[in-house]
Amino acid sequence: NAPPPNGDVRWGAVISVLLGMVAFAFSVSTLSIAIPVIMSDLSADVDSIQWVVSGFDIIQTVVTPTVGWLGGILGNRNLFLTGISISLVGASLAGVSWNLESLIVFQLLQGIGAGLMQPTLIAILYGLFPPHRRGLAVALSMTAFGFGPTLGPIVAGYLIEYVSWRATFYVQMPIVIASFILTLMTVPNVIESRSRHIDVAGLITMSAFLISLLLALTQGRREEWTSPYILGLFAISGISFVLFVVIELSIANPVVDLRLYRHIPFTMGSLVALLNTIVFRGAGFLMGVFVQQTLKYTPIQAGYMTAPSGFAFGLMSYLAGKLSDRTGPKLPIVIGMSLFIWLFFWYADMDRWTPMFIVLQVMVLRPFAFGLTNSPTNFAALQTLPESSVRMGSGLFGLMRGVASAFGVAMGATILERQRQVHMLEFAVHAGEAGHSLGDTLGGLQSRAAELGAGPASASLSLAMLGRYMREEAVFAAYRDLFIIGGLLSVATLIPVFWLPGRKRPAPLGSDSETTGKPASGTKRQ
Structure with missing residues (x-):
């Protein structure tokens, strides 16, 4: 073709x-x-x-x-x-x-x-x-x-x-x-x-590596990351990965050509895609929960907020592709990653009083930024590969994004839960530094409510509301931590971008169809 x-x-x-x-x-x-x-x-x-x-x-x-x-x-x-x-x-x-x-x-x-x-x-x-x-x-x-x-x-x-x-x-x-x-x-x-020739050994070791890794990432939080089951999956994944690499680099017709990673632009593009997908999927998975459970929006309101996301992503992907052809892929990637950095630190400033139109802007700008980075990253990585290797490179890119997606979701949920517990503990410590344990503080509030004439039910309700407020504040603080981590990871993603090709694009090696418009040698049409 x-x-x-x-x-x-x-x-x-x-x-x-x-x-x-x-x-x-x-x-x-x-x-x-x-x-x-x-x-x-x-x-x-x-x-x-x-x-x-x-x-x-x-x-x-x-x-x-x-x-x-x-x-x-x-x-x-x-x-x-x-x-x-x-x-x-x-x-x-x-x-x-x-x-x-x-x-x-x-x-x-x-x-x-x-x-x-x-x-x-x-x-x-x-x-x-x-x-x-x-x-x-x-x-x-x-x-x-x-x-x-x-x-x-x-x-x-x-x-x-x-x-x-x-x-x-x-x-x-x-x-x-x-x-x-x-x-x-x-x-x-x-x-x-x-x-x-069918690379049976490569297929088996690759499947064992990926299935065990993805099972560990998707089930780690529920089964506990240090459980024998999850640690066993990681061990199987690690051993299978080593065997897979050794096998694929030692045979003439591997199922996956790992030698493509000798191309620096392809390797750097893969790294950008990995980090960017971790950030996008980790935040995207939790944004729906954040909007409904933390900001207290209804499912209908949340639905209206997410509806423009696909349009924003599609439109920006098209414009980013046009821009890549004019200026090279590096410029839209840098713009998109800079927007990601700004957005994550904007996320960290949101609270229960943030107006809905501000939240909507943030929800739309996130896929807007991803559209700026996604297709130019693919293009930057694939354009320096030989014509015959583009399909293999595209498959490896899909693999990278799949693993990054699972990792981003798993790590995002794990970090959020851990930081929530940390901030709840901080509230208890701060109460203790004031001379009371958290329980004594809540008990004192209950006694004070009774002294002011509130009945036992009203006092208990007040305590329940205070406890709920503290839990909600701990969740807000955990989300802030998560968004700051996302912003810092976005900053790190900018580093490999500078190894991607700029406007002047080298011709792919081994590409005789580039100049003739005919299929490369060794191919036949059907």
Whole structure:
């Protein structure tokens, strides 16, 4: 799928694959709205229902790095069609799930499809655009993804209210079918002449490493980080990772080409993506809780606040891609990370009296900043790779973001809970420094309330309100700590940005299709 020699873009092919990204984004955003109803209908508790989401994320992350190897065998188009077909089957079966276990299995199937489809889509777009417009190519995939958070919750809410939660799995089907047919008609397939050898040892060690790591990250807070179960998972992950690296660096046709990390821009771009995703996902996971449980907004108010987020992300991804093609990717990344830093320290100043329009601005600016950094980071990392390695690089990027997402959510929740306990203890210590224990202080307030004529019930209610106020203040203080840590981590993310390429972009090594507009040697069209 090399671009035409005259530099034109096959927009029919572009639209056909972007429809696949829109369908994926819809499936993710509609599921989040349906979870509470699914819990009630399938009699699931919180610990069980989380596997519907985390199982999807884990299997998607495990499958993603295999696209470089699989794409060399099947070709980009056929691998993309395989991914959306598996997703379609998984969604169809999820809509008829008869219990929680079956729903989890069908979600795993959708995760496999998503893991194959997403990085392959970026590789297809990269090949459909000429070199000077590839920043836009990557940005368009992020813009398409932005449709999900913008429209998905609204559509899901209507379907759940008037039809059934099962209908949310079918709403994406017309889009998936259209994407399949149009991709088959408009996107040529290119198969590389490469070994069909299956790297069994690499697949096994990579799967063991990723599954054990992601299980530990997603369950660490609930099972206790120092429990034998979690420590055992980390041990398995560490051993498997070492074996995986040794195997992949010692064979000719690895399932994952770790030698790509010899390219400094790709390595630095991966580091930026890792840190940025940790910050974005860690904060994003907790912002909904912060707005509803701490700022006391209703679910409807919170929904209205999150609705513009997808639009802001999609719009900014598009503009950032255009800017990357004009100035190079470094400028939008620096602007976006600077905005992140400012936002996190703004978060830290919010309290229960912060006006709603201020909170709304902050909620919209966060995906706005992520849109500025996300697609330019992908572009900066991929543009210096050989043409034949773009698909593999895209898969590794997806792997990096998947691990970072799980780590960000787990660490964000852990830090928040730890700091809440620390601040509650500080309140008790401060009360003791004043000459009373916390219990004596509360007891004195109860006695004083009784002296003023308040009945026992009123006095107890006053104490309960005071205790609740102290707990809420401890939560506010914990969130402030978390946001400050996010701001400092955003500052650290700026460091590897300076190793990314600027406006003058070197031609990818080993790229004979760059100048001829023909497939690289060793490939054939189908």
